[in-house]
Amino acid sequence: MVDFVGRRQELATLERELRKVAAGVGGERPGRCVMLRGRRRVGKSRLVERFAERSGAPFLFYAATGASPRDDLARLARDAQASTLPLAGLVAAARPESWDAAFDVLAAALPADRASVLVIDEVPYLMDDAGAFEGMLQRAWDRVLETKPVLLVLIGSDLSMMEALNSYGRPFHQRGREMVLGPLNPAEVxxxxxxxxxxxxxxxxxxxxxxxxxxxxxxxxxxxxxxxxxxxxxxxxxxxxxxxxxxxxxxxxxxxxxxxxxxxxxxxxxxxxxxxxxxxxxxxxxxxxxxxxxxxxxxxxxxxxxxxxxxxxxxxxxxxxxxxxxxxxxxxxxxxxxxxxxxxxxxxxxxxxxxxxAIEPLIREALARILPDDRLPAAPAVGGYWTRTNDVEIDIVGADRAPVAKELLFVGSIKWLEQSPFDRHDLAALHRHRAALADGPVPVVAVSRSGVDAPGLDAAYGPGDLLTAWPL
The missing domain is CATH 1.10.10 (Arc Repressor Mutant, subunit A)
Known part of the structure; x- marks a missing residue:
């Protein structure tokens, strides 16, 4: 399926977590939790659905709507009926009216003799300023859910709220493993x-x-x-x-x-x-x-x-x-x-x-990934340089740290045109701007879509070189 190009690593991580749950069947606390976050429409829900379907484990996939607590709990009962949990009927029959009650009946519906998967999608819809849902989730996890062989997967698109869920001082702190799902990278695309x-x-x-x-x-x-x-x-x-x-x-x-x-x-x-x-x-x-x-x-x-x-x-x-x-x-x-x-x-x-x-941030990321190589050292920070008036602007600055560096490792220029290579004029402009940034010699780099026609560069990269930053 096209949705899962490049998702092998994430699927493998979820499968590994489920194997750990299965290995703990019969133990005191075999349950494990994964908190998956990523921007909207990157495929988080489909990734987890695909994982759950092919795992062979019974699973319940619940998606919050954010409409109201009553509606969300009613949705849980409907999603339970569509699940493959052997005792899912308990959830539908109980029609819980609070998340405390819902977690209790969910725990009762989870099998004790084999691993299962419980997914709660759009968790930020359930979170509130007072932290009530987080407190109920924490109590349910510590008291009943973690004692079952279940992989609990919490999914959310609001990155800051999902990060807060596992942050110090919050009820669910350190109870789950964090995963981030990004968009497909240029090589995968x-x-x-x-x-x-x-x-x-x-x-x-x-x-x-x-x-x-x-x-x-x-x-x-x-x-x-x-x-x-x-x-x-x-x-x-x-x-x-x-x-x-x-x-x-x-x-x-x-x-x-x-x-x-x-x-x-x-x-x-x-x-x-x-x-x-x-x-x-x-x-x-x-x-x-x-x-x-x-x-x-x-x-x-x-x-x-x-x-x-x-x-x-x-x-x-x-x-x-x-x-x-x-x-x-x-x-x-x-x-x-x-x-x-x-x-x-x-x-x-x-x-x-x-x-x-628009291409500049992507190129900087690519360079940060592929270095060091035989031309340039590793650069802990790859950014750019500009002045308030833009009289000096440098597309690429590699340094030991950012934004205030102790050492500049290289400077570079990006020329991303179909039929115009990086030439002597571009190199001369780069040298002038480098002189405004650094007192001594700093290696100079060109990144060009259409090749390079300028001697004296320390390194040059084209689209094919940059794409190797994301190995398939």
């Missing part, structure tokens, strides 16, 4: 779609590695063929996934949505974001940014250099959401009235400049 390395990076930027969107991309099709087809379908995953995720994260009136739209439009500094968000005040803007950063939707970055800087810049963390906010979201009305062709033409006009900026 390329393999799934049958694309060459350069095209794989394009596809990763547009789809964000989200399996639902990748599944709509015809294998071997080029970027513009895919976009032309997707933009002619107003309910394609490419068009609707972002809005659905944002609607689940923020109410429509939330200021964070306006701020996110401003960042997505290309604004990166505090002042420019405030202006683009309609002249929002400094205090509400700061609160909105903190919320977006807390939810891992926006990243705040400082230049990497030998001196402290306050020139913080913001960017949308998820490549797909960045693409949607800048190039699709503003055109949704146009697309819905059947003029996706106009949107496609606008994307073509803006593609080169948009991609040139």
């Amino acid at each position: 390329g393999r799934m779609l049958g694309l060459d390395p350069a095209e794989a990076f394009d596809a990763a930027l547009v789809t964000g590695g989200l399996p639902l969107i990748c599944a709509e991309w015809p294998r071997g099709a080029g970027l513009w063929d895919f976009l032309g087809e997707a933009l002619s379908d107003p309910v394609s995953a490419l068009l609707v996934s972002a809005e659905r995720s944002l609607a689940a994260e923020f109410p429509p009136q939330a200021q964070a949505r306006r701020v996110l739209a401003a960042i997505g439009s290309g604004e990166r500094t505090f002042t420019n974001i405030a202006r683009a968000a309609g002249g929002i005040g400094a205090t509400p803007l700061q609160r909105a940014l903190e919320l977006l950063i807390d939810k891992r939707i926006v990243a705040a970055e400082l230049p990497v250099s030998l001196r402290p800087s306050k020139d913080r810049r913001y960017r949308v963390s998820d490549p797909y959401l960045r693409f949607w906010l800048h190039l699709l979201g503003p055109s949704m009305e146009e697309i819905e009235r059947g003029r996706g062709d106009l949107t496609l033409a606008r994307i073509r006009e803006n593609w080169t400049s948009w991609r040139g900026r």
